[in-house]
Amino acid sequence: MTKYCIVASDFDDTLLRSDLTVSDYTKAVIAEFTEEGGAFLITTGRTNGSARKSAARAGLTRGLVISYQGAMIEDLETGEEVLYRPLDWESAVWHLKKLEKGPGQVQIYHKDRLYVTRRDARTAEYERVCEVEAEEVGVPLSEFVEQNRLELCKILVIAAPEEAAAMLRDFSAERGGDFYYCLSKPIFFEVLAKGVSKGEAVRFVAERMGKSLENVLGFGDGINDLPLIEAAAVGFAVENAQPALKEAADCVCPSKDEDGVARTMVAYCGLKEPELPGKE
Numbered sequence: 001m002t003k004y005c006i007v008a009s010d011f012d013d014t015l016l017r018s019d020l021t022v023s024d025y026t027k028a029v030i031a032e033f034t035e036e037g038g039a040f041l042i043t044t045g046r047t048n049g050s051a052r053k054s055a056a057r058a059g060l061t062r063g064l065v066i067s068y069q070g071a072m073i074e075d076l077e078t079g080e081e082v083l084y085r086p087l088d089w090e091s092a093v094w095h096l097k098k099l100e101k102g103p104g105q106v107q108i109y110h111k112d113r114l115y116v117t118r119r120d121a122r123t124a125e126y127e128r129v130c131e132v133e134a135e136e137v138g139v140p141l142s143e144f145v146e147q148n149r150l151e152l153c154k155i156l157v158i159a160a161p162e163e164a165a166a167m168l169r170d171f172s173a174e175r176g177g178d179f180y181y182c183l184s185k186p187i188f189f190e191v192l193a194k195g196v197s198k199g200e201a202v203r204f205v206a207e208r209m210g211k212s213l214e215n216v217l218g219f220g221d222g223i224n225d226l227p228l229i230e231a232a233a234v235g236f237a238v239e240n241a242q243p244a245l246k247e248a249a250d251c252v253c254p255s256k257d258e259d260g261v262a263r264t265m266v267a268y269c270g271l272k273e274p275e276l277p278g279k280e
Helices: 024-035 050-059 087-101 122-128 141-148 161-175 197-210 223-233 243-248 261-268
Strands: 006-009 041-042 064-069 071-075 081-084 105-110 113-116 134-136 153-158 181-187 187-194 216-220 233-238 252-253
Touching: 006 197, 006 243, 006 261, 024 041, 024 261, 041 113, 041 197, 050 064, 050 071, 050 181, 050 233, 064 113, 064 197, 071 197, 081 197, 087 141, 087 153, 087 187, 105 122, 105 216, 122 134, 122 153, 153 223, 161 187, 181 223, 197 216, 216 261, 223 233, 223 243, 233 243, 233 261, 252 261
Parallel strands: 006 041, 006 216, 041 064, 113 134, 216 233, 233 252
Antiparallel strands: 064 071, 071 081, 105 113, 105 153, 153 187, 181 187
């Protein structure tokens, strides 16, 4: 294996194809990489439970998975929390009181649980794609968090692209040095604790393994993947990535539907092309 012994990849729209599957080719490449001692990391904004499902879909049963944009890292085999960086309840309440006055559907995450005031069509679509189930609390989320003193993994608002972009701009201008704000998709505005990002999570894992970021290949499609792309020794944007990420990446690789991550791994990590029976 080459020096690139750690591969960190976003899941949705990067590793996951348009039909919401991971190809046999990609699974075979990941299996070869890990069998030879490499560490393949799913890095996602999804919940930790959904991240475990994502890892299983890629054929991973061992190693670490990074969820909530890097706020949580879990051991797939033992379920151990290797890293947990929540948003304290006071800060969560401050954000929620402001967000509840604006547009969009607000969602909060505590460990592996997703809460909403009331479910709507946006909640249902989010549940379908991310394989989670929301719990209705029936009161403003700010009130729910304050009453229960909940530390949150993140806050997410589903809104129109222009509304989400305005939230990112306004909150970053007001408190950007105190928290991590990002758009995981053009319609998803997210609030997380300071110091959280996919890049910082991968740095933590590399150091834990006795490696450095010089050993990391990073892959993504969205602006929330920028910290990962910048942290990795070589950062790749898949062909279907947002234009801003493609501009920032070191290289652009084939799209999610062309096994871009796996084909790049074969080229950079000294792997063999998998021999698969027939075609998918």
